[in-house]
Amino acid sequence: MKNIDPEWNNFRNIGDGGDGFPSDMQYSIKFHGKNEVIFRQGDLCDALNILMTGSVKTEMITENGNLMGIEIINAPRPLAPAFLFSGNNRFPVDVTTLEEVEVLRIPKDEVIRLMTTQPEFMQQFLTHNANRTQFLTNRLQLLSIKTIKGKIAHFLLEQAGEQGDTFTLNRNQTELADFFGVARPSLARSLSEMIEEGIIAVNKKKYTILDKKKLRELLV
Amino acid sequence: MKNIDPEWNNFRNIGDGGDGFPSDMQYSIKFHGKNEVIFRQGDLCDALNILMTGSVKTEMITENGNLMGIEIINAPRPLAPAFLFSGNNRFPVDVTTLEEVEVLRIPKDEVIRLMTTQPEFMQQFLTHNANRTQFLTNRLQLLSIKTIKGKIAHFLLEQAGEQGDTFTLNRNQTELADFFGVARPSLARSLSEMIEEGIIAVNKKKYTILDKKKLRELLV
DNA sequence: TTTAAAGTGTAACAGTTGTTACAGCTTCAA
DNA sequence: TTGAAGCTGTAACAACTGTTACACTTTAAA
Numbered sequence: 493m494k495n496i497d498p499e500w501n502n503f504r505n506i507g508d509g510g511d512g513f514p515s516d517m518q519y520s521i522k523f524h525g526k527n528e529v530i531f532r533q534g535d536l537c538d539a540l541n542i543l544m545t546g547s548v549k550t551e552m553i554t555e556n557g558n559l560m561g562i563e564i565i566n567a568p569r570p571l572a573p574a575f576l577f578s579g580n581n582r583f584p585v586d587v588t589t590l591e592e593v594e595v596l597r598i599p600k601d602e603v604i605r606l607m608t609t610q611p612e613f614m615q616q617f618l619t620h621n622a623n624r625t626q627f628l629t630n631r632l633q634l635l636s637i638k639t640i641k642g643k644i645a646h647f648l649l650e651q652a653g654e655q656g657d658t659f660t661l662n663r664n665q666t667e668l669a670d671f672f673g674v675a676r677p678s679l680a681r682s683l684s685e686m687i688e689e690g691i692i693a694v695n696k697k698k699y700t701i702l703d704k705k706k707l708r709e710l711l712v
Numbered sequence: 713m714k715n716i717d718p719e720w721n722n723f724r725n726i727g728d729g730g731d732g733f734p735s736d737m738q739y740s741i742k743f744h745g746k747n748e749v750i751f752r753q754g755d756l757c758d759a760l761n762i763l764m765t766g767s768v769k770t771e772m773i774t775e776n777g778n779l780m781g782i783e784i785i786n787a788p789r790p791l792a793p794a795f796l797f798s799g800n801n802r803f804p805v806d807v808t809t810l811e812e813v814e815v816l817r818i819p820k821d822e823v824i825r826l827m828t829t830q831p832e833f834m835q836q837f838l839t840h841n842a843n844r845t846q847f848l849t850n851r852l853q854l855l856s857i858k859t860i861k862g863k864i865a866h867f868l869l870e871q872a873g874e875q876g877d878t879f880t881l882n883r884n885q886t887e888l889a890d891f892f893g894v895a896r897p898s899l900a901r902s903l904s905e906m907i908e909e910g911i912i913a914v915n916k917k918k919y920t921i922l923d924k925k926k927l928r929e930l931l932v
Numbered sequence: 933t934t935t936a937a938a939g940t941g942t943a944a945c946a947g948t949t950g951t952t953a954c955a956g957c958t959t960c961a962a
Numbered sequence: 963t964t965g966a967a968g969c970t971g972t973a974a975c976a977a978c979t980g981t982t983a984c985a986c987t988t989t990a991a992a
Contacts, residue, residue, distance in 0.1 A: 574849075577835070578842035584849060604835070608828050615797070615824070621841055622798035628848040629794075629804060635855040636893065638950095640979075664939065673856065675980050680941060682979095696988090858980095860949075885970065895950050900971060902949095916958095 518602040522595045530595065531571070531587040538581065539599045541571040546593030550585045564590070574621055576600060635673065637711065640682040643672045645710035648692065648701060657701040664697065738822040742815045750815065751791070751807040758801065759819045761791040766813030770805045784810070794841055796820060855893065857931065860902040863892045865930035868912065868921060877921040884917065 521544070524530050530548070531541075547566045565571070575581050577600075598606070607614040630650075637643050651659050661668070665683075669676040686692050691707055693700040701707060741764070744750050750768065751761075767786045785791070795801050797820075818826070827834040850870075857863050871879050881888070885903075889896040906912050911927055913920040921927060 574842045574845035576842065577838040578846045579839070580846065581842075584846075604831065607834060608831060611824065611828060614827060614834075618797040619799070621845065622794045622796065622801075625794035625841065625845050625848065626798045626800065626804075628845065628852060632848060632852055632855065633804075635852065638893070638978095666939065673858070676940090677942080677981080678979050681943095684941075858948095884968090886968090896970090897951080897972080898949050904971075 517598070517606065519596055519598045522597060524589050524593050524595065526589055526591050528589045529586055530589060530593070531583045533583055533586050535583045536581065537572060537575045537583055539597045540573060540576055540603045542596040542598070543567045543569050543571055544594040544596050547590045548587050548593060549590055550587050567593070570620065571595075573617065574624060576603065639710070640672065640674050640678055641686060641710045642712065643674070644679075644682060644686065645707045647672075648699060649704070649707060649711075651699070652701050652704070657704070659699060661697045661699060737818070737826065739816055739818045742817060744809050744813050744815065746809055746811050748809045749806055750809055750813070751803045753803055753806050755803045756801065757792060757795045757803055759817045760793060760796055760823045762816040762818070763787045763789050763791055764814040764816050767810045768807050768813060769810055770807050787813070790840065791815075793837065794844060796823065859930070860892065860894050860898055861906060861930045862932065863894070864899075864902060864906065865927045867892070868919060869924070869927060869931075871919070872921050872924070877924070878918065880918045882917070 522530075531537075543565060545567045547564055548571070550563045550565065571587060572583060575583065603617075607617065634643055634646055637646055651661070663671065665680060666676050669679040672679065683692075683694060687694060689706070691701075691703045691710075693702055742750075751757075763785060765787045767784055768791070770783045770785065791807060792803060795803065823837075827837065854863055854866055857866055871881070883891060885900060886896050889899040892899065903912075903914060907914060909926070911921075911923045911930075913922055
């Protein structure tokens with residue numbers, strides 16, 4: 493799975509004067525070896541840390557939507573940017589390197605200064621956090637639905653909103669089960685029953701909504 | 713349950729020149745009657761909307777942690793501020809007034825201008841969103857745990873981290889069940905079993921962790 | 933084309949949670 | 963003190979999901 497936040501790509505060149513950022517920006521870059529714990533749960537988060545190269549793992553919710561467990565984060569991406577300004581500004585999980593990494597560190601005060609002086613920086617920061625929030629909210633809605641059929645209904649109705657009543661998913665059944673946080677055979681069983689009841693039709697990764705009304709009733 | 717975001721209280725006086733905000737701030741105030749739908753799911757969110765007086769209901773996750781269903785939002789609080797800067801900047805739910813309300817509307821461009829010119833405004837905005845993200849993340853972790861005993865373990869270990877191994881909750885069993893999104897008798901059964909196994913002790917709302925190791929094993 | 937790996941459909945059974953119901957206990961106000 | 967309302971403990975049963983296993987199909991590489 494890819495793990496891309498396009499809006500952060502500019503930061504590859506941060507501070508080198510090549511992208512409009514001020515050359516007097518205060519920052520530091522740290523290099524870490526493989527399998528090193530670079531942040532521990534509870535560590536104070538008083539700077540914006542951006543993973544510039546390499547990859548790390550954490551235990552937070554994954555970007556591609558799978559449940560908990562381990563999340564692999566690939567550069568370039570900020571590490572827990574939302575916690576920089578939160579009341580309890582501490583890392584919620586351990587962060588461990590998977591290979592040699594390069595981490596750009598911008599102190600909180602400097603981030604605030606950049607935000608006020610560099611509108612683009614601010615926009616990117618805001619957009620990233622906004623997208624993250626939206627993602628989390630959506631994930632939460634999905635997890636709040638208790639039944640598997642309900643999760644399927646929520647997911648399919650969301651897809652149908654963006655596309656038509658027929659669409660192709662880019663996940664197979666196993667990945668979908670992971671995404672929902674349920675067992676694969678259980679998902680298959682629920683899908684079978686919904687097909688049996690004439691609510692949906694499935695052909696490989698192509699899904700068709702046949703009875704939107706019944707689908708909505710499953711959301712309870 | 714209270715529903716307070718202290719950092720937004722300043723906005724009661726926004727634009728009236730009494731709190732340091734520029735008197736040339738662009739904004740508008742709208743009044744709505746009772747039981748009026750002021751935002752619909754899918755509506756474009758191109759301004760920061762702050763509920764100044766009154767209360768509304770939505771269907772998002774609740775601020776005090778209870779699951780889905782209806783959320784009651786009391787003034788003063790911003791309405792879905794995170795969606796202002798997200799890629800898909802549309803309201804995720806319907807917003808309906810419960811009484812007469814007053815909504816302050818600041819256009820997105822003006823919000824950006826305020827952010828760059830009023831550091832305090834920016835800080836408040838960032839802090840609010842950060843806290844929201846942290847809240848959602850925590851909620852997501854809790855919901856990702858499938859077993860009731862696991863949820864209890866997660867919750868108690870979190871409490872123990874902030875306080876000692878003995879602490880008093882401000883929720884009764886029924887509220888705790890809502891918080892976990894499980895049925896009350898099911899929660900009672902799980903608690904009974906954990907007491908039986910000598911993992912915890914419970915006296916009214918006072919909880920004591922007796923075996924932290926076993927508690928951690930339940931987190932799987 | 934062949935073959936191994938991955939993905940899917942299905943079934944039987946176990947395990948957990950929800951539902952409903954009821955009795956005992958607390959709390960708080962009249 | 964005495965209700966009344968709310969909270970808690972518990973039980974029997976229903977409903978749903980997970981686990982495990984296996985056969986079949988599809989995919990992709992050799």
